Amino acid sequence: MTIDYAILGMLSWQPLTGYDIKKIIQESPFLYWSGNNNQIYKSLVQLLDNNLVINETKHQEGAPSKKIYSITEFGIKELEKWIVDTNVEVPELKKQFLIQLSWSGRLEVKEIEKLLLKYETEIEKYIAMYKEEQKREKHFKNRPKHEYFIWKMLYENMIMSYENELKWIEKVRDGLLESHVKEG
Amino acid sequence: MTIDYAILGMLSWQPLTGYDIKKIIQESPFLYWSGNNNQIYKSLVQLLDNNLVINETKHQEGAPSKKIYSITEFGIKELEKWIVDTNVEVPELKKQFLIQLSWSGRLEVKEIEKLLLKYETEIEKYIAMYKEEQKREKHFKNRPKHEYFIWKMLYENMIMSYENELKWIEKVRDGLLESHVKEG
DNA sequence: TGGGACATGTAATTTGTTACATGATTTT
DNA sequence: AAAATCATGTAACAAATTACATGTCCCA
Numbered sequence: 021m022t023i024d025y026a027i028l029g030m031l032s033w034q035p036l037t038g039y040d041i042k043k044i045i046q047e048s049p050f051l052y053w054s055g056n057n058n059q060i061y062k063s064l065v066q067l068l069d070n071n072l073v074i075n076e077t078k079h080q081e082g083a084p085s086k087k088i089y090s091i092t093e094f095g096i097k098e099l100e101k102w103i104v105d106t107n108v109e110v111p112e113l114k115k116q117f118l119i120q121l122s123w124s125g126r127l128e129v130k131e132i133e134k135l136l137l138k139y140e141t142e143i144e145k146y147i148a149m150y151k152e153e154q155k156r157e158k159h160f161k162n163r164p165k166h167e168y169f170i171w172k173m174l175y176e177n178m179i180m181s182y183e184n185e186l187k188w189i190e191k192v193r194d195g196l197l198e199s200h201v202k203e204g
Numbered sequence: 205m206t207i208d209y210a211i212l213g214m215l216s217w218q219p220l221t222g223y224d225i226k227k228i229i230q231e232s233p234f235l236y237w238s239g240n241n242n243q244i245y246k247s248l249v250q251l252l253d254n255n256l257v258i259n260e261t262k263h264q265e266g267a268p269s270k271k272i273y274s275i276t277e278f279g280i281k282e283l284e285k286w287i288v289d290t291n292v293e294v295p296e297l298k299k300q301f302l303i304q305l306s307w308s309g310r311l312e313v314k315e316i317e318k319l320l321l322k323y324e325t326e327i328e329k330y331i332a333m334y335k336e337e338q339k340r341e342k343h344f345k346n347r348p349k350h351e352y353f354i355w356k357m358l359y360e361n362m363i364m365s366y367e368n369e370l371k372w373i374e375k376v377r378d379g380l381l382e383s384h385v386k387e388g
Numbered sequence: 389t390g391g392g393a394c395a396t397g398t399a400a401t402t403t404g405t406t407a408c409a410t411g412a413t414t415t416t
Numbered sequence: 417a418a419a420a421t422c423a424t425g426t427a428a429c430a431a432a433t434t435a436c437a438t439g440t441c442c443c444a
Contacts, residue, residue, distance in 0.1 A: 022403090029307035039423050050302040056405060061425060082413060084423040096310075103304050104315060108322045110330050113365055114296040118234040118358050120287050123213035125351035126280075131288060132354075138292045146294050167309035169383055170316075173376050174302050177369075181297055184368040185361075192357050199353055206431085223395050240433060245397060266441060268395040 023053055024063050028099050031073055031091040038064055038087065044159060049150050049178040064089060072098055129196055140189050147182045150175060207237055208247050212283050215257055215275040222248055222271065228343060233334050233362040248273060256282055313380055324373050331366045334359060 027041055036044075038060050045055035053059060064087075067073045072095035079085040091099070117139050124132050153175065160171035211225055220228075222244050229239035237243060248271075251257045256279035263269040275283070301323050308316050337359065344355035 026303050029303065032307055032310070037423075038425090039421095042423095050297075050299060050306070052296065052298045054405065057425065058406095058427090059404065080423095084410090084412070086423060099307060100310070103308055103311065104319070106304065108304065108319065108326055109300045110326050110366070111301070111369065112236065112296075112298040113234075113362065114236045114298070115234060115361070116293045117295070118361060119210050119213065120290065120292065121354060122234070122358055123216055123283060124287055124354060125348065126216075126284065127287065129350075135288070135292065142292055142294050164309065166313075166383060169379050170305060170308065170376075173372075173379065174306055176375070177299070177302060177372050178297065180368055180372055181365065182294070184364055185295065188357075188361050188364055191360070192354075195353050195357065199349060221395075222397090223393095226395095238433065241397065242399090242434095243432065264395095268439070270395060 022063075023059050024067060025099065025102050026051055026053075027060070027063050028067060028072055028091065028095055028102075031089055032096060032099055035088050035090040037089065047153065047158065049153065050174050067095070071095075132196065133193070136189055136192060140186065143182050143185050143189075147179060147186075150179050150182070154179065206247075207243050208251060209283065209286050210235055210237075211244070211247050212251060212256055212275065212279055212286075215273055216280060216283055219272050219274040221273065231337065231342065233337065234358050251279070255279075316380065317377070320373055320376060324370065327366050327369050327373075331363060331370075334363050334366070338363065 026045075030036055030041055030044060038057070041060050041064075042055045042057065045051045045053055045060075064073070064075075067089075068075060071092060073089045073091055075087045075089045077085055077087050117135075121132070121135065124135065154172065160168055163171065210229075214220055214225055214228060222241070225244050225248075226239045226241065229235045229237055229244075248257070248259075251273075252259060255276060257273045257275055259271045259273045261269055261271050301319075305316070305319065308319065338356065344352055347355065
């Protein structure tokens, strides 16, 4: 997909500047881009060209002036069409760790266990981070009950995914132990 | 990461042609690239330049001649170094569906349920596919017990990830139902 | 006779990242 | 005095995809 609809979606919620959008992307676990300027400002120009959004420049004293983008009626229709009509895609799961592990056949069990521990530590860090963000409710406070629930579930999805990874690590450990005992 | 180490890893297992590598990537759920020629053949040239692999051209009658790549001693050392020394990365989870759902606030519950059903159907297809592949044991038959277990677990990881997605869908459904009942 | 498997490669394009550039205000 | 926040934008590069190009054999 393109980042365009993600941005259009944010603007369907409330008017925002490019800088705001950047921060929302950087803070969100499921808006998976890095939040770099190049993508955001280019996308905004494109949305503007297609009449999906409008903008208003606000000059500020003692601060750089900003462009506040709002979604148009046409933009809302396009967004709704995209949400409903686009065929849903299964997640793309890029797990470098699995590739590392896949060629670890020549390694000793001890080394593999070390890798698993490193992985576990990293995953736990992320879970803690996302749980904290979910608790802060930054971008879904004061929203209608219905939307509130959905947003909560988006965080929940990411947390569950990483917790699932922890379960898998345990499974691998148990299996390694077993084959170790049998061989010993 | 670069695809280079993934390819080097495959070659640490057995000599392969570019075409072989392409097919392995396309069939594997955790080697997440598309398996396009551009990346593979370029990567092989680079590995060759760095003395990590060597190749041997085999002319065939009634078939295009092929280049069979093998890993060098130096390549094996580099691969092992990469596996052990590279800091493990948490998975990159790109779930377009979550972005679609995140702006579904203005949709009716019925529409959201339709989206969930579509998502569920797609996910189930993938699970079935991966389970089939795991059962076929195509790229890990006849391998030492130790390696066999690891390969099995790599498939297991992907299957668990998608099954986790199904669990999440149920959770969302229950929640939607609940808020629907409360509002009605 | 048309498509698929085998086999290697290139071209064009899209997508995404890091780094550069500017400049004022506020915080440490 | 240095670093972070606010604010917009561009340049250079890296990574990845789709499509193009060529050619044989085998199967339906």
